Amino acid sequence: MSRHDVLVLDGPLGTALEDLGLALPAPLWTALAVRDRPERVAEVHAAYARAGADVHTTGTFRTTARALASAARQAGVPEDGNAWRALVSRAVTLCRDAARAGSSDASGIAAPGERHPRVAGSMAPLEDCYRPDLTPDDETLVREHGALARALVEDGVDLLLVETMPTRRELAAATRAAASTGVPVWAAVTLGPRSDFFDDETLVAAAEDAAEAGAEAFLVNCSAPLATTRALELVAARANRPPRLGAYANAIYEGDSDWPPLRYAAQAERWIELGATLIGGCCGTDARHLRALRRLVDGARPRGPEEQAP
Numbered sequence: 001m002s003r004h005d006v007l008v009l010d011g012p013l014g015t016a017l018e019d020l021g022l023a024l025p026a027p028l029w030t031a032l033a034v035r036d037r038p039e040r041v042a043e044v045h046a047a048y049a050r051a052g053a054d055v056h057t058t059g060t061f062r063t064t065a066r067a068l069a070s071a072a073r074q075a076g077v078p079e080d081g082n083a084w085r086a087l088v089s090r091a092v093t094l095c096r097d098a099a100r101a102g103s104s105d106a107s108g109i110a111a112p113g114e115r116h117p118r119v120a121g122s123m124a125p126l127e128d129c130y131r132p133d134l135t136p137d138d139e140t141l142v143r144e145h146g147a148l149a150r151a152l153v154e155d156g157v158d159l160l161l162v163e164t165m166p167t168r169r170e171l172a173a174a175t176r177a178a179a180s181t182g183v184p185v186w187a188a189v190t191l192g193p194r195s196d197f198f199d200d201e202t203l204v205a206a207a208e209d210a211a212e213a214g215a216e217a218f219l220v221n222c223s224a225p226l227a228t229t230r231a232l233e234l235v236a237a238r239a240n241r242p243p244r245l246g247a248y249a250n251a252i253y254e255g256d257s258d259w260p261p262l263r264y265a266a267q268a269e270r271w272i273e274l275g276a277t278l279i280g281g282c283c284g285t286d287a288r289h290l291r292a293l294r295r296l297v298d299g300a301r302p303r304g305p306e307e308q309a310p
Contacts, residue, residue, distance in 0.1 A: 006272060006297045009055045009120075009248050009280025010048035011290055017044060019286070026128075027070040031062040034091045041091070042098040049102025049117055051287040052294030053280070056099040056117050057161055061124040063087040064148055085151055092155040095119055120161040120186070121152030123174055129190055129222065132166035132197060141173035149178045159184040162215070164222045165206075166190055166197050172209045179214025186246065186278065188219035193253055195227040200234055207239040217244035222282045224253035225267045232274045246278025247271045251285045259284065261292035268293055 013030045020040055024032055033041050041059050048056060065084040072079040099117040126144055127134035149160055160178040162185060165171035171189055178185040187210035191197055198206060207218045218241050220231045228249040235241055251259035268279045281289045
């Protein structure tokens with residue numbers, strides 16, 4: 001495998017917006033910024049493009065009818081059953097336009113040729129990604145994930161990213177719904193804050209579930225970097241998996257929370273050695289981490305001061 005086969009995914013939206021001073025309470029989280037502060041969402045997408053990301057994820061983690069209905073109930077206001085659809089369209093447009101603009105400004109990034117950013121439509125758990133016990137019944141999973149998948153494809157995403165799934169059941173249902181649209185699908189699980197959502201057997205089975213449901217790639221996301229590495233080692237050794245592997249880790253789970261860009265990139269190098277061709281960042285990473293990943297993929301020497309700069 002050539003390093004040029006590896007794609008750099010973008011970084012987190014939620015923690016990046018919080019770093020910009022935005023409050024993002026549940027249940028809407030990043031959907032609040034898509035609705036109320038779209039210029040800040042575009043700012044984050046553009047920063048990742050300037051850092052050298054190849055694939056950009058829409059801010060649709062919580063732009064669902066379920067999340068908006070929950071927010072309306074909490075606020076004691078009438079529910080607008082169609083509001084989620086407009087929010088999905090806005091999120092896709094923000095991501096696509098900002099990624100293109102940022103990519104055109106990505107001077108100084110070591111990458112062969114002209115970069116053409118791809119847009120991945122985010123499909124998250126219907127409830128809480130850290131509460132597998134709240135996973136809805138199968139009929140609900142198929143219906144609601146299917147609605148979001150179709151909306152994202154209608155709005156022109158290049159692929160669907162089923163991400164941060166805490167259970168095999170929801171991973172399979174969401175992946176199957178996404179694959180039914182006919183666009184490429186990547187499917188990712190989270191190991192959870194304490195890395196206990198999947199044991200060895202169920203993690204290998206999840207990778208195989210994703211492949212059977214139609215995913216072209218299996219990824220581990222929003223998990224501690226070292227736990228992510230262990231998970232990839234296991235899947236690479238034991239699973240009959242989709243043809244691609246990937247990882248984008250959470251940099252704020254470890255006890256010391258000390259995952260600066262160069263240390264993170266060193267861990268990502270191990271992911272590539274294990275066969276990962278999709279690498280990026282999740283909560284706690286930022287554009288500096290992506291610059292380090294970009295240089296890793298492009299074979300450039302690490303430049304500590306550059307990666308440490310805001």
